[in-house]
Amino acid sequence: MIFYGFEDERTVEEQYVSPEAVICVVDDDDEVRESIGTFFRSAGVKVAKFRNAEDLLAWPNLPTMRCLITDLTMPGMDGLELHRELRRLGSEVPVILMTAYPSAEARERAETQGVSSFVAKPTDPETLLEKVEALLSS
Template sequence: MAAAIIGVVDDDKGIRAALDDLLQSAGFRVVTFSSAKALLSSVCLPMLACLILDLHMPGMDGLTLQRHLADAGFRVPIIVLTALGDSEIQARALDQGAVAFLTKPIDSELILAAVTRAITGNF
């Protein structure tokens, strides 16, 4: 069976690289994007098993991207990452269908557990 493809959207190159390394070491295939616009123009979008979105990005932020994908009928489990989250923003992300809301710095075990739950439907 082919490894699940995980999409990572974050404007921070270091975060993208760290998540890429972590997820690949766990056996996932990873595609990274520096912006919502880059994701939306990608041919990879329909192949993603899970999507990890940064909340705060220039241009379209993570919550707007999440809503845009849902409005377009794109159904993929979404994990939201942020360094500056609060309970109101967390509630909005989860109400919009996010399967997890995690804070930076990234906890390897938490992110891997969230991705595993997302791709297996255990959320």
């Protein structure tokens, strides 16, 4: 199985990500996913990037995920559905939900469902890193 988002589309096991704790980024926008991944790696953070929620859920190292950054609106399973599925599977990892359409309704739905942080796109990767650090230190 291929886990998309890596420079040469090799599997996660063949890339940088070891089976240690990682930050996962799920976004169907290649540019957003790559920029976040590149910034986090340059900061020394292990990152696994996925083009969609289904690829993340199929990832054999899913238990190593320490935090999830995901887009709200994606083809197939959206970010809130992914959050619900992770909770159903017993995962309590913090979830940062990003959206280019930050309506009050979307924010309220995210907060009601227990999403850790709601972020409007575009956002700067440094801000995301600060949010991840804060969530992991709490």
